[in-house]
Amino acid sequence: MVEGMQMREAAERILFAETLEEKLRLAPKAISDDAPGAAIATPERPGRPKELRIHAKGVRVDFPGIHRLDDDRERGVMLHFLANHELLAAELMALVLLKFPDAPKEYRAGVYEAMREEQMHTLMYVRRMRECGIEFGELPVNDYFWRIIAPMETPMDFVTRLNLTFEQANLDFSKHYASLFRQAGDNSTAAVLEKIYQDEIGHVGHGVKWFRRWKEQGGSDWESYRKMLSFPLSPARAKGLAPFNAEGRRLAGIDEDFIRHLEICDQSRGRTPVVNWFNPNAESHAMSGRYQPTKNELSLEQDLEMLVTGWCRKDDVAILRKPPSREHLAELKRAGFDLPELVTIADLRERKLGGLRPWAWSPDASALLKEFAGQMSPRVPWHWREASPAEWFSKVIGIRLEELLGLGEESGTICRTVDEALAAVERCLESGQALAKAAFSHAGRGHKRINSESPEEPTRNWLKNTIAAHGSVIIEPWLERVTDFSALYEMGAKGEVELIGLTVMDNDAAGRFQGSRVSPKWASMLDPEVAAFLHREAKVMKWYQEKIPAALAKLLPGYVGPLGVDAMVHRLRDGSLALKHVVELNVRMTMGRVALELLKKSAPNRMGRLKILRKDRAGDVSSLGGGTLQGGAVILNDPGQASEFLAVWEVM
Structure with missing residues (x-):
């Protein structure tokens, strides 16, 4: 023990010294804590030499990828970033000792030992970065750790924020990057990270011990931890930007329930969500x-x-x-x-x-x-x-779009009385069958097919009840469906409309939605006859890339967000194909858009299918999933909690 030296004295030097040499002069291993002194107020920032002073808007330094780890300069940049973190950890541990003199002696002794190790970590990083050609202070540093942790009001805040959040995240990072540096042939940097990893297990373990002693009794560690955190911290911050390291957490004494919860936890790490x-x-x-x-x-x-x-x-x-x-x-x-x-x-x-x-x-x-x-x-x-x-949520908006496009002959008839509807039905029956749609129906529900043999009274009652509930019905000819497809758009704040993609819809015989198919090449999902008709005769891309986007911008002033235009290829009586350009317009997100976005997350150059199934008709649920985004089927919602519906994404 240094003659007469107190823990407080060592902590003050590490926190307030303004030269790197003083801050990193290793505190003695054996020291007295007989005179912890009075609690100090939190300083605005720790003492630092000019070149290492922390700023609220420090420059963010990204970690180099594995393909850049053999570059000395890039290694030095990463080590500089990490050295600042280790120095901040030492300064924050010194702050704990000065801010909470009445904390249990055993706890303070553990913090003091960890503080010495953080000094050693910083020294190791500084030496290694010099070998890479970078001096500590050559690059800007930030104060994120300080801003988040220094305002702590109790030692429990420190345990939660540093030990169980940032140091726990380092269990992932230090182990993973040590392995990467070994693979890159940089054994010196790998050895530094391996030493830090072992010490970090002890720091997290010290936090776990005192967290359990101080938390409210009765609840799980995980629930208590979640309750202790406040934004911008969340449990997701306790994971490093590296593969999840469950074993390191077990060695630190974290229980399996906590580990399993944390592994699936996520939160934004920069972009406002x-x-x-x-x-x-x-x-x-x-x-x-x-x-x-x-x-x-x-x-x-x-x-x-x-x-x-x-x-x-x-x-x-x-x-x-x-x-x-x-x-x-x-x-x-x-x-x-x-x-x-x-x-x-x-x-x-x-x-x-x-x-x-x-x-x-x-x-x-x-x-x-x-x-x-x-x-x-x-x-x-x-x-x-x-x-x-x-009106934007009703079938009427689709008819308005048809009118803007000059497709009036394709449009259904908007009927607001039963007599109007029956008259429209009669006109349709002259050439075939009629389809009645409730104004606010969707996904093919709320439709009624009417033919010359349909009983008059039930038809009248359906029309009467539907008009009373929806305000109107749309009557249109029943068409012999061949292929249903959908064009998905995104409308921007300036009225610009971008085609995101085209999907093929799987509908049942009554036109009710059952799923969407997507592919990097839309035409590859179409029957060759249908594909040839759409591209050669119907000029499908001119309609959906040019004409319809221009009309949508006029039709929906001020709207921002996703749109979907459903369409249909149908067969005429003479056997030829025809295109109904607009079956309906959806001023919202659609299942087709969800399928397109899922395809972006999946293995490249693969097809995908999103299916919505009735749980009671799906058979053995366990046989529906088991795949990944690389191939096979995945059940998106929790089958154990679902009462009626299952959503299945399949990569083919």
Whole structure:
């Protein structure tokens, strides 16, 4: 023991010294803690030499990829970044000792030993980066760790934020990068990272010990940990940008329940997250302010909300009514999905957001998301908005599009009385059969096929009840369907409309949606006769790349978001093919768009199919999944929780 030296004295030197030599002069291993002194207030920043002073807007330094690890300069850049982290950890541990003099002696002794090891880690990085041609302080440094951890109010805050979050993440990073450097032939850097990995296991273990001693008793470690964190920290920050290292966590004493939960946990690490919400009953909400969902409609919302994983990016947020089981999320991760952060409404309050993307801007979405209207930068494209006009959710909007395109002869008839509807039916029956569509129906539901043998009274009653509920019905000729397809668009803030892609829809004989097929080459999914007709005679791409986007921009002023135009190839009485350019227009997200986004996440140059199945008709559920994004089928929603519907994505 250094004569008369106190733990406080060593901590003050490490925290406040303004030369690197003083800060990194190793504190004595044996030291007295008899005079811890009075608690200090948190300084704005630690003492640093000029070239290492931390700034609120430090420059972000990206880690080099494996293909750059043999470059001395790139290795030095990464080591510089890591050295600053280790120095910050030492300074924060010194702050703990000075800020909480009354903490248990055993705890303080553990922090002190870890502080010495952080000094050693910094020294090792500094020496190694010099060998790579970079001096510590040559590059800018940031203060992220300091800003997040220094405001701690209790030692438990420190344990949670540093030991169980940032140091736990380093269990992934240090082990993985040590292996990469070994593979690249840089044994010196690998040895540094391997030493840090072993020490980090001890630091995390020290945190686990005191976390369990101080947390509320009765709850699991995982739940207690989640409750202790506040934004911008989340459990996802306890994972490094590297393969998940369960074994290192076990060695640190973390229990299996915590490890399994953490492995499937994700959150944005930089880009402000876009908030996504699945509200598939948008048409019904738009139809009536007194909407009461049926059991089937509630099942649709609750069973299929994990479809948001199809269009979400990894650093997005998805609002869920009921999160899937941990086991199902682990299965999706195994299949190759980068999951968004799964949250409740309460989790989003006071967070900075990057936009709002519900399935549709119907009244339910507008009401639910209104409280977040002020949490976004004016520069983001997807702001909160009032509910779209009700007509945009009805079959009427598709007829308006046909009129704009000069396709009036293809349009159905909008009927607001039973007599109007019956007259329109009679006109259709002169040349075949009629199809009646409820104005706010979707996915082929709410349709009625009428022929000359249809009983008059049930038909009249159906029309009467449907008009009373929907305000109108659309009557159109029944067509002999050959192929259903959909054109998917994205409309920007300036009214620009971009074709995202084309899908083939799988519908049953009544036109009810069952799934979507997608491929890098759309025509490859079509029957050769249909493909030849569409490209040579119907000039399909001119319509869907040029004419329809121009019309959509005029038809939907102010709209921003996804759109879908359903269309159909049908056969005329003479056996020739014809194109119904617009079967309906969906001013919202669609299943076809979800399928296209899933294809982007899957193995390249493969076809895909999204199917929506009735659970009671799906047979052996265990036989439906087991695949990955590289090939095979994956059940997207949790089959153990689903009551009626299953969503299956298959890569073919």
